[in-house]
Amino acid sequence: MRRAYMFASRLLGTGLIASSAFAQTPPPVAPVRPVTDDYFGTKVVDNYRYFENLKDPDVQQWMKAQAEYTDTVLGRIPGRAAFLARLRQLDAAKHDHVGDVWRRPGDRYFYMKRLANQGVDKLYARVGLTGAERLLVDPATISLAPENQGKGPSSIQNVAISGDGRYVAVGITPGGAENDAELHVIDVTTGRETGDVILHDPSGWAAWLPGNRSFVHDREQDHAAGTSAADAHQKSRAYCRRTRRSGRLIAV
Numbered sequence: 001m002r003r004a005y006m007f008a009s010r011l012l013g014t015g016l017i018a019s020s021a022f023a024q025t026p027p028p029v030a031p032v033r034p035v036t037d038d039y040f041g042t043k044v045v046d047n048y049r050y051f052e053n054l055k056d057p058d059v060q061q062w063m064k065a066q067a068e069y070t071d072t073v074l075g076r077i078p079g080r081a082a083f084l085a086r087l088r089q090l091d092a093a094k095h096d097h098v099g100d101v102w103r104r105p106g107d108r109y110f111y112m113k114r115l116a117n118q119g120v121d122k123l124y125a126r127v128g129l130t131g132a133e134r135l136l137v138d139p140a141t142i143s144l145a146p147e148n149q150g151k152g153p154s155s156i157q158n159v160a161i162s163g164d165g166r167y168v169a170v171g172i173t174p175g176g177a178e179n180d181a182e183l184h185v186i187d188v189t190t191g192r193e194t195g196d197v198i199l200h201d202p203s204g205w206a207a208w209l210p211g212n213r214s215f216v217h218d219r220e221q222d223h224a225a226g227t228s229a230a231d232a233h234q235k236s237r238a239y240c241r242r243t244r245r246s247g248r249l250i251a252v
Helices: 002-013 057-075 080-092
Strands: 035-039 042-046 097-104 108-114 122-127 134-137 155-161 167-173 181-187 192-201 206-208 214-219 237-243 249-251
Touching: 097 155, 108 155, 122 155, 134 167, 134 181, 155 206, 167 206, 192 237
Parallel strands: none
Antiparallel strands: 035 042, 097 108, 108 122, 122 134, 155 167, 167 181, 181 192, 192 214, 206 214, 214 237, 237 249
16 A cells, blocks of 8 residues: 555646646535533534534535535546556555464464455464464354344454463454454364353453463453443453363353
């Protein structure tokens, strides 16, 4: 994208985007509807309070008119089609992004990777730097709890790998909600979940303890219907969970 921005800068500098493109009728003007509040004797006038109601027909009409006005202005920019074509060409040339690399015994590597044509990071694993890459966690394929389904695309918020690399605790945020994650535990050998799901982990965070079969995590209270955002984050507690021999996790 850096090359795209440099290209845009050069295009602006050459004068291809001429000021004449903007020399047209003024943009739509929003109606003024004064609302006066009195704060301890000081009167404050708000001319556009009604914009807080996005269902107001006048607000919707103004937004539509603004969008049409913007399209008209942009459509008059000389060379715009060529600029957009070049911008898309440069954007398509970007590479995959790799970050947050963890190394565990046995020369095993875990890392977050986002493909150039995707917008979500996934967790991958491999043995050795040149070993075959294996997709370990794709947030889109994680089965969320019923209360979190339908909230939009999921993403990985945090990753905690046991010291021996046997288990991975992954915080999955439904719909990108950064303060209300589900904690899922993956058996690295099989690539499958252990079966337990921890809800309302505000950070999707976990810390494995010595022995690599238990970890501590944070958890908030269950969110009853109608609970405010402020109340939902009260009374969180720290918990410890340990594995059974079967690999399933149970609370301590």
